[in-house]
Amino acid sequence: MNYFISEDSVKDSIKYFKDLQIHSSGIGIFLLFKRLGMSTTRPYNFKERDSTELLDNLYLMGAIFDENEVWEDGVSVIFPMNINEDGLKKADFYNPGTSPYRHDGRLKDTVRNSNPSIFKQLDEAAYSLVRNYSDILQKEGLKNEKISLVQFAIWLFRFTAFNFKEKVDDRIFTRVVKKSVKDYLRLTDSDFYLVFEDDFPGKTIKASDNHISGAEFRDTLGINESNIASTFKQRENESSNQYNIIGDSKIERFSLATGDNPTAEQIEEILIFNKQLILVGVPGVGKSFYINQLINRESGIFNKFRYVQFHPGFTYEDFIGGETFIDGSIQSRQGILVKTIQEATEHPNEKYLFVIDEINRGNVAEIFGETIQILDRQGYAVDLAKEVDGVRNLMLPDNLYIIGAMNSSDRSISLLDLAIRRRFAFVELFPNYELLSELSIFKSYDMGSVLEQINNRILELTGDNQKILGHSYLIQSGKVEWTLNELQIRFNNVILPTLKEYAFSDDTLLSGIIGSELSKTILDPEEFEEAFNREFDSVRKN
Numbered sequence: 001m002n003y004f005i006s007e008d009s010v011k012d013s014i015k016y017f018k019d020l021q022i023h024s025s026g027i028g029i030f031l032l033f034k035r036l037g038m039s040t041t042r043p044y045n046f047k048e049r050d051s052t053e054l055l056d057n058l059y060l061m062g063a064i065f066d067e068n069e070v071w072e073d074g075v076s077v078i079f080p081m082n083i084n085e086d087g088l089k090k091a092d093f094y095n096p097g098t099s100p101y102r103h104d105g106r107l108k109d110t111v112r113n114s115n116p117s118i119f120k121q122l123d124e125a126a127y128s129l130v131r132n133y134s135d136i137l138q139k140e141g142l143k144n145e146k147i148s149l150v151q152f153a154i155w156l157f158r159f160t161a162f163n164f165k166e167k168v169d170d171r172i173f174t175r176v177v178k179k180s181v182k183d184y185l186r187l188t189d190s191d192f193y194l195v196f197e198d199d200f201p202g203k204t205i206k207a208s209d210n211h212i213s214g215a216e217f218r219d220t221l222g223i224n225e226s227n228i229a230s231t232f233k234q235r236e237n238e239s240s241n242q243y244n245i246i247g248d249s250k251i252e253r254f255s256l257a258t259g260d261n262p263t264a265e266q267i268e269e270i271l272i273f274n275k276q277l278i279l280v281g282v283p284g285v286g287k288s289f290y291i292n293q294l295i296n297r298e299s300g301i302f303n304k305f306r307y308v309q310f311h312p313g314f315t316y317e318d319f320i321g322g323e324t325f326i327d328g329s330i331q332s333r334q335g336i337l338v339k340t341i342q343e344a345t346e347h348p349n350e351k352y353l354f355v356i357d358e359i360n361r362g363n364v365a366e367i368f369g370e371t372i373q374i375l376d377r378q379g380y381a382v383d384l385a386k387e388v389d390g391v392r393n394l395m396l397p398d399n400l401y402i403i404g405a406m407n408s409s410d411r412s413i414s415l416l417d418l419a420i421r422r423r424f425a426f427v428e429l430f431p432n433y434e435l436l437s438e439l440s441i442f443k444s445y446d447m448g449s450v451l452e453q454i455n456n457r458i459l460e461l462t463g464d465n466q467k468i469l470g471h472s473y474l475i476q477s478g479k480v481e482w483t484l485n486e487l488q489i490r491f492n493n494v495i496l497p498t499l500k501e502y503a504f505s506d507d508t509l510l511s512g513i514i515g516s517e518l519s520k521t522i523l524d525p526e527e528f529e530e531a532f533n534r535e536f537d538s539v540r541k542n
Helices: 007-019 025-035 051-062 103-113 133-142 149-156 170-185 189-195 214-221 248-255 264-274 287-296 336-346 364-376 411-415 433-439 447-462 484-503 507-518 525-539
Strands: 002-005 069-074 119-121 126-129 161-163 230-234 276-281 304-309 321-326 329-334 352-357 381-388 391-395 400-407 425-428 440-442
Touching: 007 149, 007 214, 025 051, 025 103, 025 133, 025 170, 025 189, 051 103, 103 119, 133 189, 149 170, 161 170, 161 248, 170 248, 189 447, 264 276, 264 287, 264 400, 264 425, 276 287, 287 352, 287 400, 304 336, 321 381, 329 336, 329 381, 336 352, 336 391, 336 400, 364 381, 364 391, 433 440, 433 447, 440 447, 447 507, 447 525, 484 507, 484 525, 507 525
Parallel strands: 276 400, 276 425, 304 352, 352 400
Antiparallel strands: 002 161, 069 230, 119 126, 321 329, 381 391
């Protein structure tokens, strides 16, 4: 069944853009071509690319008519950043004199003739972004302002159908809208935070059975057809769905409380295909959780498991093997990898999962030694430098899979051997605010939104995505309902010390992240609750 963003939400979005101090079509043009893949190194070629794709995205971003209408004459497209509270003029619309459905040529003219330009012409039809495009956008368009991601998402999807398989509540609907707009924009982190304020934490977007009509949308915009000529008629045939229908496959994926992370099934699929995989992310994003999911899933494929944790004292002898004193004599002893290889080879019908935790904390080159070459698989065998308890050469059997985990915020990540990097698939994990919202409860607060707000501030103030906090900082095993005393202890003694370390004792930076009151250890429970209320009141659940 199709759900739409409610008419009232769209009207509120229009009001927001009327009040917004950013008035520049350049931002809309930039977002359009970033969506189409343009960058400083990847050009957009008007001759080679399908003009239908270009027009579809332009009309999704700015058309003032819906899928049930046909544009016959007059203005038809306006970027939301060009709306203003003083009333619309013809010049506010994008190329108002353009003939119906012929904006593709006008877009090329805009890219070629814009001044100052964020575009670089490579040949007659190909353009890329100039290297200092962000400086130009900031100076000429944004002027140190940012656009609400919530309001932009509502505007973008004003006529879009979200095709759910079953009835949905506003919480799930908002989750899907949030993921859909980020999926659509295709922005790097630096571009995203240049243009947008991620204000989704604590917000709810209302779902409806119908979208706002084109006529009502134009009326809310304030288009006076007596001085801004524009003619539309109702379609006689079935709607062309010229805008967007977000299909059930995406809806199903976006509805899951996985945040920006893959599911355990998807990770298992990558591991099966590549044989070797490393999970990477800041502390607390659930690397161990995913590994346990692989081990404990009822439908999982792995029968046997071996676990090892690398650390600075872990050696080749521990991993591969070597000579050691046993009962007063020197004997050859197999390391854990060799033991596992031997066992997996003897049981070819069993699937073994070999887990290496904290893989970047050990000296990988020394721990693997000459055996690093066996990670190439394909039946490749290596002769050991010295025989280990009867084993002279080594080869990884097909039924042995290796998964590693490492913290991306650990400075030793840069020391990870390139030979390891090319032989493993990497999956980056992120804080899962959606899971936190469901499993971590403190009074009326959305704890996922609390953490998301903290992390957004960290990103905005430091620009370092390795300093954000994982969701495990505010969750325990399973569902948790925090008492005031428990949350106070957790905040003061776990979260605050971590943030102090990240802020390098910069009180101004720390205050910008959690407020001046919470940046000091508050021992009185009532005072702590009052400070918490003042700082995170905006993310209370309705």
